Amino acid sequence: MVTSPTATTSLEAELLRLAGSVPDPELPVLTLEELGVLRAVHVRSADSVEVELTPTYTGCPAIEAMSLDIERVLHEHGIREVSVHTVLTPPWSTDDISPEGRRKLREFGIAPPRTGRAPGPVPLTLGPTRTTTPDTRPQGPDPDPIRCPHCGSADTELLSRFSSTACKALRRCLACREPFDHFKEL
Template structure:
């Protein structure tokens, strides 16, 4: 296969939308790790979940397979890799812009990862979250568990609007 075809498979996979935040493509979100085409025309796509138990992974896999098969790729394999783990730092600048334009509070820098055991904490790590509506920093965490695992629900104490914050991972 030619390089043009290979880049076409990548372009198609990059355009698949995230099922939980459909303003983002999988490329914007940073979960699309690799797209390779074998000599026989089959395509292998590698993705990393935002969480190891992310319920959207099955839909992402199906959407990638259908998009590539509909474009004429006869055999598509979608592999899931967990290492290195996904980080909100992998969200592209374009993805962060799309989140802000859609009314989301975007994540700050992800916490630094170290080797060794993960420390157990029973409280939520404090975040400096700005309201995406009025830009006020006077916000309150209403629930650490938003509509999806990767979001927390906040409320602005100035304009009183509730909003989702994409958690730093």
């Protein structure tokens, strides 16, 4: 393998592309590149590379499967030694998900996160303790509502703040009545 300084850059780009093509273990419609969790690939020597990966949530259990999948793909490409490091800085944000990734999420039935939303505490309204109590959703149109990935309606409600994984919340569409996952803004 060629390791002259000029060739290294294109090799790194090639390996980054390869590692980035690995599907996310929990959302296999997305690649790691589309999810925005792959930070860099550094070629250390002819057959040794370092990969920088960042977790979505600090405790995301998928990170180990991701590392193994990246190692496998790069091994298959002839790299003998692959070490995957987890980096925390700068922290991952749902804004790192690519437009293509958002489109695929929607197609997969998951409402994508909205962009440019500051995370953190949100204004509280006293929610219903039973789902039959009157509608307490804030009045007035939200300029950027969470839309149902099935029918596109903006008329949806929160069912559960946490869902099948830490990164998702469970919602229901009030137009087509289908429940769906929403990738929470982080």
